[in-house]
Amino acid sequence: MTHEDDFDAFVMARTSALARTAYLLTGDAHLAEDLVQTALFRAAKAWSRIEGDPEPYVRRILYTQNVSWWRRRRLSEVRLGSYDAPAVPSDPDLRLSLESALALLTVRQRTVLVLRYFEDLTEVQTAHALGISPGTVKSTTRNALARLRTLAPELGDLVGGAS
Structure with missing residues (x-):
């Protein structure tokens, strides 16, 4: 099996689970899809270097990318109403x-x-x-x-x- 075949098999087997986690992280279906795509894209670029089980690696990308996005959004979003109420x-x-x-x-x-x-x-x-x-x-x-x-x-x- 080639690296490409391994990656395709991983994507087919784990995308649903990654999408569920991404949705819970973002609270938005569209952002969750973007988050999973970004994580898988980054994993694909590094696939040949990933040793062992790739899922923790991909999930870490998912988490860190979400943190990066909310840090960026925090600077540009303006909340309406009171945070406390x-x-x-x-x-x-x-x-x-x-x-x-x-x-x-x-x-x-x-x-x-x-x-x-x-x-x-x-x-x-x-x-x-x-x-x-x-x-x-x-x-x-x-x-x-x-x-x-x-x-x-x-x-x-x-x-x-x-x-």
């Missing part, structure tokens, strides 16, 4: 889905929670993937879960009680 549905019977709950978080908070709880990475692995310290991962996780407890109390069983 986002608009939340007033209907108490309305249940937020996980997707809606993640949308209440900052991009950094959402990324850390996806890596920690969806990708099941440790604090150290998450810190390494994002290029931040483990302490930052801990505090971001704590703040994100507290924010979810406040803004989406109906998800209490999912995010745990108040700590």
Whole structure:
């Protein structure tokens, strides 16, 4: 099998899983597609140098590219409304889905929670993937879960009680 055949087989087998993670990271289907394409493109360029299982390599590209994008967007986006008081549905019977709950978080908070709880990475692995310290991962996780407890109390069983 050639490198090209190996890469094609990897793309066919793992694109769906990568797309799910990308969607949770970005919260947007179109950005998720772009993120996966970018990660696969970069992996294709380095494919002959990747040793062992290529998935961690491709996932790291996915995470770091997402961080790069949100850092760039943070400088150019202007938020409307208050960060401390986002608009939340007033209907108490309305249940937020996980997707809606993640949308209440900052991009950094959402990324850390996806890596920690969806990708099941440790604090150290998450810190390494994002290029931040483990302490930052801990505090971001704590703040994100507290924010979810406040803004989406109906998800209490999912995010745990108040700590």
